[in-house]
Amino acid sequence: MPLLAVRHVTTYRYRQAVAFGEHRMMLRPREGHDQRILEARLDITPAPVDLRWLHDVFGNSVAVARFSGRASELRFDSSVLLVHEPGGADDLRLDGHAAKWPFAYGPEEGADLSRSIERHFADPDREVDRWARRFVREGGPTDTLELLSAMTHAVRRDFAYVARENGGTQQPRRTLRIGSGTCRDFAVLMIEAVRSLGLAARFVSGYLYSPGRDGRSHVGGGATHAWVRVYLPGAGWVEFDPTNGIVGNRDLIRVAVARDASQAVPLSGSWTGFPADSLGMEVEVHVTSADPEDGNPPAPERAAAPAAPALV
Numbered sequence: 001m002p003l004l005a006v007r008h009v010t011t012y013r014y015r016q017a018v019a020f021g022e023h024r025m026m027l028r029p030r031e032g033h034d035q036r037i038l039e040a041r042l043d044i045t046p047a048p049v050d051l052r053w054l055h056d057v058f059g060n061s062v063a064v065a066r067f068s069g070r071a072s073e074l075r076f077d078s079s080v081l082l083v084h085e086p087g088g089a090d091d092l093r094l095d096g097h098a099a100k101w102p103f104a105y106g107p108e109e110g111a112d113l114s115r116s117i118e119r120h121f122a123d124p125d126r127e128v129d130r131w132a133r134r135f136v137r138e139g140g141p142t143d144t145l146e147l148l149s150a151m152t153h154a155v156r157r158d159f160a161y162v163a164r165e166n167g168g169t170q171q172p173r174r175t176l177r178i179g180s181g182t183c184r185d186f187a188v189l190m191i192e193a194v195r196s197l198g199l200a201a202r203f204v205s206g207y208l209y210s211p212g213r214d215g216r217s218h219v220g221g222g223a224t225h226a227w228v229r230v231y232l233p234g235a236g237w238v239e240f241d242p243t244n245g246i247v248g249n250r251d252l253i254r255v256a257v258a259r260d261a262s263q264a265v266p267l268s269g270s271w272t273g274f275p276a277d278s279l280g281m282e283v284e285v286h287v288t289s290a291d292p293e294d295g296n297p298p299a300p301e302r303a304a305a306p307a308a309p310a311l312v
Contacts (some may be wrong), residue, residue, distance in 0.1 A: 002083065002084050002085065002086065002289075002291060003081065003082070003083060003084075003289065003290040003291045004081075004082055004084045004209055004253060004287060004288070004289060004290060005079070005080070005081050005089065005258050005287070005288050005289075005290040006029075006078070006079070006080045006081075006082070006207050006253060006285075006286075006287050007077075007078070007284070007285070007286045007287075008027055008074070008076075008077075008078045008079075008207070008224070008266075008283075008284070008285050009075070009076070009077045009078070009228040009283070009284040009285075010076045010097070010267055010281065010282070011074070011075045011076075011122050011281065011282045011283075012074040012271075012278075012281050013072065013073050013279040013280060013281075013282075014071075014072045014073070014271070014273060014277045014279055015072070015276065015277045015278075015279055016072060016273070016277055017070035017071055017072050018070055018071070018072070018271045018273030018277055019067075019070050019270055019271065019272040019273065020067040020070075020071070020074055020081065020269065020270070021067075021270035021271060021272065022047075022064060022065065022269060022270070022274075023064070023065045023068050023074075023076075023127075023267065023268065023269030023270075024062055024063070024065075024194050024265075024267070024269065025042070025062065025063040025064075025065070025076060025078075025266070025267050025270050026060055026061070026062055026205065026255060026256040026264060026266050026267070027063070027076075027078040027080075027255065027267070028040060028042075028061040028063070028078075028255065029040065029080060029122060029206065029207075029253055029254060029255050030059070030060065030061070030254050030255065030256070030257065031081070031288075032070055033085070033278065034084070034085045034086075034087060034249055035082055035083065035084045035085065035249075035253065036082060036083045037080060037081070037082045037256065038082060038083060039079075039080065039081040039120050040079070040080045040081075041077075041078070041079045041080075042063060042077070042078050042079070042080075043075075043076075043077040044065055044074075044075070044076055045073070045074070045075045045077075045080075046069065046071045046074070048065035048067050049064055049066055049067060049068045050065070050066040051063060051064070051066075052064050056263075058256070058257050058258050058259075058263070059257075060255070060256040060257065060258070060264070065269075074271075076250075076267060077287065082253070083229060084209075084249075084253060085250050086248070086249060086250040086251070087248045087250065088247060088248035088250055089149060089183060089247040089248055091146060091248065092145060092232070092235045092238060092248070092261075093234055093235060093242075094144060094145065094232050094233065094234040094235050095233040095234035097233070098144060098232055098233040098234060099143065099144055099145075100141035100142065100143060100144060101136070101141065101142045101143075101144045101147055101197065101199075102141070102197070102198065103144070103233075104198075105200070105233065106230075106233070108144055109194070109231070109233065110283075113200035113231055114173075115259055116195075116200035116201060116202050116231070117195055117198060117199065117200045117201075118195065118258055119192060119195050119196065119258075119259055120191075120192065120195075121171055121188075121192055122172070122174050123172070123173065123192070123196075125173075127173050127177075128172050128173065128176065128189070128192050128193055128196055129196045129244050131176055131179065131193060132151070132193035132194070132196045133195055134154075135147045135150045135151045135154070136197075144153075144232065145232075145247075147197075148194070148202070148230060148238075149240075149247050149281045149290065151190060151193060151194070151240075151242070152190070152240045152241065152242050152245055152246070152247055153245045155186050155189070155190060155242035155245075156242060156243065156244060156245035157245070158179065159175070159180055159181065159186060160179060160180040160218070161180070161181070161182070161183070161186075161219045161243060162180045162181065162182065163182060163223075164181075164182050164311055167190070167265075168261075168262075169184050169185050169188045169261050170185050171179045171253045172188055172189040172192045172193075175188075175189045181243075182226075183219075183220045183225055183226045183227070183243040184203075184226040184261055185259070186243050187203055187204070187226040187227050187228050187243075188228075188261055189242070190202065190228045190240065190242045191203060191228055194228070194230055199230055199231070199232075200230065200231040201228055201229065201230045202228070202229045202237070202257050202258060202259055203226065203228065203229075203230075203257070203258050203259070203260060203263075203264055204224055204226065204227050204228065204239065204252075204256070204257050204264070205224055205225070205227050205255055205256045205258075205261075205264040205265075205266060206224065206225055206226075206227075206252060206253045206254045206255040206256070207224060207225060207252075207253040207255065207285065207287050208220050208225040208241075208244070208252060208253070208287065209249060209251040209252075209253065209287045209298055210251065210252075210287070213240075213291065218243075218246075218251060219243055219244055220242045220243050220244065223282075223283060223285050224255075224266050224285060225241075225243070225252070226240060226243075226261070226264075227240060227241035227242070227243065227246070227252060228241070228242065229257060237254055237257075239254075253287065279304055283294055
């Protein structure tokens, strides 16, 4: 049974005590047949006066905290132990009509997928469109999985990963022009490219397991991670990580799925004080194997990681 432990700590520090507004957290992984939570703990300091849980419009688990009083530090400490069942491209089985691109979604699926097919960024010069068409075979149908896999690996091969501390994403056209970006930028570029081909795609925020010792070394660890889900009839929602060239969910721990990146922010909130009061934010994310056969502890433990942005 493959077990993974996730520790995610975010600390905000201030020059003097400030007041805190409502904070929303998307830190609890989504459960399903491929990942199941065994233990989960969320510690917040100072303790909120109210903490409630809800499911948003996409079914993501969201915690909402309210505070009273003032403090010079605010800390969110999330620990999760989960079963993660990896699956790759070889496990995917598409319906016959969807095996080759182009294809059309059925009327029942199309009604629910329409907003995930709709383009979200302007592309007046069709730069993203032209880039997406590079992966389409000329003179005949293109194997759907080969098309999406080629696009995923092309981002990993042709673009430079550059960490950026400020939140948000850059325009897909800018990512193409400068040839670099963060994992969230690469995810948004691939989403727009996939949508230009008439396919439904969504943004995913979560965690990345990078074992290293067995030959897999991934980019984007030490912080939350971002990738893409594409809906393929017969296979359902399939994961594609353009930052690391991953097809399938191997090493990817799904937390939030949304139509747009702005709807899957891991942690957001407000505070009241002078602008100069903010001393910054520190983030620690550590994902380890908790499988006893690997000789690792069966529960999340704190481990230092480089400071990184809380927003993917």
